[in-house]
Amino acid sequence: MSEQENSKQLLHLVFGGELDDPSTLHFRDLEDLDLVGIYPNYAEAHKVWKAKAQSTVDNAHMRYFIVHMHRLLDPENEGK
Template sequence: MAEIESKQLLHLVFGGELKSVTSTEFRDLDALDIVGIFPNYAAAHQAWKSKAQMTVDNAHMRYFIVHMHRLLDPENA
């Protein structure tokens, strides 16, 4: 029986310091931390969690997970 490959669902993890804790507007776009692109949500979540825990003392620092696969194929989102 042939092994079925799981579908690649790309996710981007990035973060930076926000102008305000109540918004998602970044203070300095040149200083964004691009953590990486991951093949699935589980790997992206693990990277996000690690980065978020490293910056827990800075209330303005936030990391996000972007579901790139939804942007690449919006009809199947």
């Protein structure tokens, strides 16, 4: 079995956008969301998330997020 077949893909989505109020999760404009990409594991997603978040540090309303897509795709196996 190859290394790729041996390791389980745990997909993560990185996206961001401007919030109406930094204390909420309500986006100003859903059409203006920055869909950064989908990554095969949390470590890769975190690197990209950190770079995007740091590049927008001057905008207090801009937030980037990591979505654990594997939890949405296969919720029954989350604890395994």
